[in-house]
Amino acid sequence: MDMRGKLALVTGGSDGIGREIALQLQAAGAEVIVTGRSADKLQAMAGLGFVTIASDLSTPAGIDAVVNGVADKPLAILVNNAGVGSAYDLDQPSTLESAAHCIRTNLDAPIALCTRLLPVLRAQPEAAIVNVTSGLAIAPSTGSVYCATKAGLRSYTQSIRHLLKDSRVRVIEALPPVVETNMTAARVGKKMSAHDCAAEIVHGIRTGRREVNAGMVKLLQMVHSISPALARRVMLRF
Template identity: 85%
Template sequence: MEIRGKLALVTGGSDGIGREIALQLQGSGADVIVTGRSPDKLQAMAALGFGTIAGDLSTAAGVDAVVDGVAGKPLAILVNNAGVGSDYELDEPATLDSAAHCIRTNLDAPIALCTRLLPVLRAQPEAAIVNVTSGLAIAPRAGGSIYCATKAGLRSYTQAIRHLLKDSNVHVIEALPPVVETNMTAGRSGKKMSAHDCAAEIVAGIRSNKREVNAGMVKLLQTLHSISPALARRIMIGF
């Protein structure tokens, strides 16, 4: 799709991958609105020419704030990027609150935004929904069971709505990042993709109307999974 002149909304767009997506969409000529929870980070984005919406997407009020913030605007690109991890431990009921927060942010909020913003997306000559999942949506790791479940759920939802919208003007893209250098992965060892490079692949995917953007090492994971799903699962479960 042609990005120049489009209005884009990037959730979680004041930090990490979302910030890089927002910057690169802006650099391609889009008008961009970002959402976030940190007043300081949103202020910094506003200083760079971005529209901003404050809201915690784990809450109904936060979702309402985002929908209200783009009301009456010709939204053409919705990037559901906001995501959080979970401190869930299988034998610790006290961590269920963290699990619920992760589910609301990573799965419930993108579903709500796709549903509630679809009418305005349909009203544009061309539009795109970009749901950012994870390589862990393909094969989970034991140490992030709730996070993996939310991303696998969003992957399934994305595939389903892509079929439902196949004859419409709304193109549905799934973006699957690998481990990326962000605040969420701080402290994790191993090779990490830069947020800039990950965002570049996602924005290129929007431009070329891809169905899936397998960023970085996820390309290899997808290839392995296509050959042997069981092997991919065995490798990733202890990752």
């Protein structure tokens, strides 16, 4: 896809991987709208030439704000990147609300945006939906609910790719590894930079990939193709 002149929407586009995707799409010639929850970060993105939409995607009002903000525009690229972690603890029922918030943001919101913005995407000469899942969608670690949302989004992405196979809308899944972001700040160990992860995702959009396995996810995908059970064992110890 030639991104020059295309209109793109990047959810969670004011920070982390989303911010880098937005910057690189802009550098490739796209006009980019970003969503986010932080007024300060959105203001900073506006200063860089981005259109911004303040939105908490865990709420119906937040979904409405995004849809209403782009529904009358020639949207060609939808990047469902926004995501949150969960404080879910199997032995603590009090964490169920955190789990529900994670599900609403990571799974319900992308499904809603794909569904409600599909008519706009279909109307373009070429379009792309990019759902950002995770290597954890292939094999989970012990972060149960977060992993479940990413696995659910992976399954949904594969399903709609089949449904849209005869349309002008390409469906891409991006699977990052552990990336250096605010969400992973407390984690130790090797992390991929947000810039490098975004570069692989944007390259995947440009070249028409169905899946973008970023960084170490390439190795995980290889192990999983040989032995899914081994991949699960490795990741559950991760």
